[in-house]
Amino acid sequence: MRQGLRILGLLFFIVLVSIGLLGCASDDEPNQEENTTEESENNQEAASESAFPVTITDDSGEEVVIEEEPERIISVIPSATEIIFGLDLGDKVVGVTDNDNYPEEVTEIESVGGLELNTEKIISLEPDLVVADVNNGEAISQLREHGVNVLVLGAQSLEETYEDIQTVGKATGAVEKADEVVGSMKEDVESVKSAVQDIPDDERKTVWIEVGEELFSAGSGTFLNELVETAGGKNIISDQEGWPQVNEEEVIQANPDVIFLTYASYVENAVQKVKDRESWKDITAIKDDQVYPLNSDITERAGPRITEGLQMIAENLYPEKFNQE
16 A cells, blocks of 8 residues: 555656646747847858958959948949949939939039049948949049948949849848849840740841931940840841941841831931931831830849840830730
8 A cells, every 4th residue: 555655746746846847848938039139130240240351353444442331322323333333322322424414313412523523522421332434534543542342343244234233232241132133134035935935936036226317336245235136136237346327328228117216215207207307208117107216224224123224225116025914
């Protein structure tokens, strides 16, 4: 009998101990989760801090060392401004140029010049980083001589634009956002390619790109040529490089299916003036009313909106491929 009582007592003791241990474990779990959350936040903060200093070789071939995440940024080219705002860094921009017009809030930011930059003004604004273009050569040298960190961009293609966006992301601590922007742009490109991929080569529309009333155009090595070809068109002067001036007879002989004008936003009635050219009356694009204005800010700036320009071109070339609802 006594042995039975002892066994019952022992079992009762074990139950009590087990309940106590479970209670302790239950009390500890929230603390473990809390510690894990705190540890994760600390790791993220440490990772952010450890992203700097960064060393970047920019498009001028210069090795740029950025010690800390920039808090005051100046952009001296509109495409760079669009990249910076596209990375949600607009609140850090303290200077832009007279040529900047997008996004709208840039008009409220202090200007540091137009085609000629005011280097003294730039220095006085004490930027942590100036984002420039390869064509700003002399100003870049002057700023670097004064110890200003200058990151030079110079994209001439879609692929190089992706790279420049990611370079700015690395230089400013916005790597993830840069990857997100580039990913979205690539999706735009693939969407256009997919829509036009089945068009036979002999049915692809020929295109005349007019960037000036004096018959300047865009040949190989330009954004416009790449966008037209990616959109399924054939640039009639793709065998010429850069921005050549073309003889009128060459355009008439090529007889393009579509004409794009990049200057229509600042030349009154530009589209109608082209349609009214007497010597062009038999060109297919004129007869079929296929003359379209392009927004050069979107189709020529190496920034996040360049793929919007691609979509615009593709929709004008093959509306039946994109306006299906």
